[in-house]
Amino acid sequence: MRSKANSIIESIEISKIRQIALKMNEYSDGINLTIGEPSQDVPALVKEEMANRVLHDKIGYTQTGGMPELKRAIVSFYNQYFGGDYKEENCLITVGSTEGLSTFIRSIVDEGDEVIMPTPTYPGYAPNIKLQKGIEVYLDTSKDDFKLTAKNLESAITPKTRAIILTYPNNPSGVCIDEDEMDKIADVIRRHDVFVLSDEIYASLAFEKYHSLAKYHDLIDKVVVINGFSKSHSMTGYRVGYMLASKYFIDNFIKVSQYTTTGIATISQYGGIKALEVYPTREEIVKENRERMEFFAKGLEKIGFRVIKPEGAFYLFADYRKLSNKKSIDFVNEVVENLHIGIVPGECFMVEGYVRFSVTKDIPELQKALDRMEKYFK
Numbered sequence: 001m002r003s004k005a006n007s008i009i010e011s012i013e014i015s016k017i018r019q020i021a022l023k024m025n026e027y028s029d030g031i032n033l034t035i036g037e038p039s040q041d042v043p044a045l046v047k048e049e050m051a052n053r054v055l056h057d058k059i060g061y062t063q064t065g066g067m068p069e070l071k072r073a074i075v076s077f078y079n080q081y082f083g084g085d086y087k088e089e090n091c092l093i094t095v096g097s098t099e100g101l102s103t104f105i106r107s108i109v110d111e112g113d114e115v116i117m118p119t120p121t122y123p124g125y126a127p128n129i130k131l132q133k134g135i136e137v138y139l140d141t142s143k144d145d146f147k148l149t150a151k152n153l154e155s156a157i158t159p160k161t162r163a164i165i166l167t168y169p170n171n172p173s174g175v176c177i178d179e180d181e182m183d184k185i186a187d188v189i190r191r192h193d194v195f196v197l198s199d200e201i202y203a204s205l206a207f208e209k210y211h212s213l214a215k216y217h218d219l220i221d222k223v224v225v226i227n228g229f230s231k232s233h234s235m236t237g238y239r240v241g242y243m244l245a246s247k248y249f250i251d252n253f254i255k256v257s258q259y260t261t262t263g264i265a266t267i268s269q270y271g272g273i274k275a276l277e278v279y280p281t282r283e284e285i286v287k288e289n290r291e292r293m294e295f296f297a298k299g300l301e302k303i304g305f306r307v308i309k310p311e312g313a314f315y316l317f318a319d320y321r322k323l324s325n326k327k328s329i330d331f332v333n334e335v336v337e338n339l340h341i342g343i344v345p346g347e348c349f350m351v352e353g354y355v356r357f358s359v360t361k362d363i364p365e366l367q368k369a370l371d372r373m374e375k376y377f378k
């Protein structure tokens with residue numbers, strides 16, 4: 001008898017991160033450091049703009065591919081802050097960056113194509129590659145403390161490589177690529193017949209100047225940038241993302257988007273326009289995140305974790321092997337069950353021996369988590 005859903009869908013699991021977050025609901029004293037949800041609220045004027053639009057406008061569908069005003073705001077933001085050279089025709093508005101990454105993979109990967117992902121890697125990509133019958137290629141970067149080098153990347157490219165997915169600042173490690181290495185990586189992309197998805201969702205949360213792949217203008221036919229407002233403006237619930245690419249790709253991506261979503265919520269797009277108009281940079285948020293992360297990293301090191309030095313986002317990726325020789329999922333279960341602290345196993349990002357802490361609580365709450373761990377692991 002045929003199963004009901006197709007065999008690929010049946011083989012895909014709901015994200016473990018969500019499963020652990022759900023389990024945390026069982027504990028009244030739980031400290032949930034699992035989900036990548038910024039703790040700061042949506043900026044006030046963004047909320048006000050969306051609320052006013054609901055009250056006073058008749059909200060209908062917007063143009064396929066997104067509101068022209070929002071696209072113009074996004075391309076001028078990317079051109080000004082990240083060195084892009086985009087026009088309105090190079091932008092497509094998506095339902096979160098998640099739609100963007102899915103659209104990229106669905107539009108570019110054919111059966112048997114290899115997609116290289118340096119590890120640790122965000123778990124949202126692989127299920128989309130599986131659905132396309134593509135081949136996931138995980139590139140180990142642990143010897144360089146999870147900093148991708150051009151040399152390592154080039155060693156993984158084969159005649160079957162179709163795409164490379166880069167995520168910097170990285171989720172879960174928070175590392176970025178410095179300018180010199182990025183120049184070399186751009187050179188590797190130039191020399192090979194490959195496409196690149198540059199997931200820049202944490203770009204506005206980089207601690208120092210961010211080096212986007214958008215600045216290599218000659219690579220516009222090969223590099224697709226995705227980004228959005230979920231992390232930069234805490235707008236996770238409004239689902240506003242975007243893709244930046246050549247006109248050729250955008251014209252094709254629009255077809256996927258049209259038949260998947262018919263565009264994103266109009267209200268959310270007004271929010272995006274206001275966010276870029278009033279709050280294009282996020283210095284205050286970055287400062288707060290950085291202080292919390294430095295505080296928490298110090299505490300974790302004291303307990304015996306080795307923490308990868310973050311350069312952005314709000315995650316810490318920590319090696320726990322001095323404390324335990326368990327597999328990451330078993331270590332996480334031990335911490336969840338005994339300490340009621342929700343964390344994510346490295347296996348979710350294809351790296352064993354590490355766990356991810358989402359540092360999205362204030363310092364007193366983080367101190368509480370440190371105290372519990374210190375007492376337990378002593």
Ligand code: PLP
Nearest residue numbers: 036096097098122171201228230
């Ligand atoms: N890419 C990365 C690396 C992420 O960490 C996330 C969310 O955690 C996303 C994409 C998806 O974000 P959204 O769809 O809310 O834009």
